[in-house]
Amino acid sequence: MGGAKKFRSLWESHYSTVQGIVFVIDSSDVLRLCVVKDELEALLQHPDLNADAGRKRVPVLVYANKNDLEGAKTPAELTELLDLPELMGDRPYNIFSSDARKGVALAEGMGWLQETVLLQLGDQKKKGK
Numbered sequence: 001m002g003g004a005k006k007f008r009s010l011w012e013s014h015y016s017t018v019q020g021i022v023f024v025i026d027s028s029d030v031l032r033l034c035v036v037k038d039e040l041e042a043l044l045q046h047p048d049l050n051a052d053a054g055r056k057r058v059p060v061l062v063y064a065n066k067n068d069l070e071g072a073k074t075p076a077e078l079t080e081l082l083d084l085p086e087l088m089g090d091r092p093y094n095i096f097s098s099d100a101r102k103g104v105a106l107a108e109g110m111g112w113l114q115e116t117v118l119l120q121l122g123d124q125k126k127k128g129k
């Protein structure tokens with residue numbers, strides 16, 4: 001879904017059914033990193049993503065996108081600037097440095113998310129959920 005302000009209120013209509021989240025950051029837009037942090041925090045704390053124990057751990061794939069642009073922050077820098085370990089808590093997450101225009105790291109990131117979701121589904125099946 002689009003990340004522009006007018007579309008952000010639509011995100012939450014999907015929270016109750018999602019199995020994985022892809023969060024795309026413009027890693028070259030340093031000025032808006034505080035908005036990114038606020039939005040990510042609001043998303044992760046939303047009741048529909050925390051309603052029961054199983055849903056607490058919906059995995060999050062973060063793309064540090066536009067890595068080709070000058071001044072783009074690296075995943076390590078974004079992890080620190082956004083305080084991702086604190087924000088994510090015990091949720092599985094991973095961050096990939098991407099260039100969506102050239103398709104760099106997109107498949108790698110999606111591969112991680114798919115693998116993580118499948119593992120969770122397998123675990124839930126074993127527990128009989």
Ligand SMILES: Nc1nc2c(ncn2[C@@H]2O[C@H](COP(=O)(O)OP(=O)(O)OP(=O)(O)O)[C@@H](O)[C@H]2O)c(=O)[nH]1
Pocket residue numbers: 002003004005026065066067068069098099100101102
């Ligand atoms: N250089 C570069 N451009 C990209 C990349 N991914 C998307 N774009 C370009 O970015 C433009 C879209 O800008 P976005 O930042 O995605 O726009 P948006 O999020 O809808 O709008 P804003 O909230 O205003 O940033 C398009 O021209 C894309 O081709 C990338 O990895 N590198």
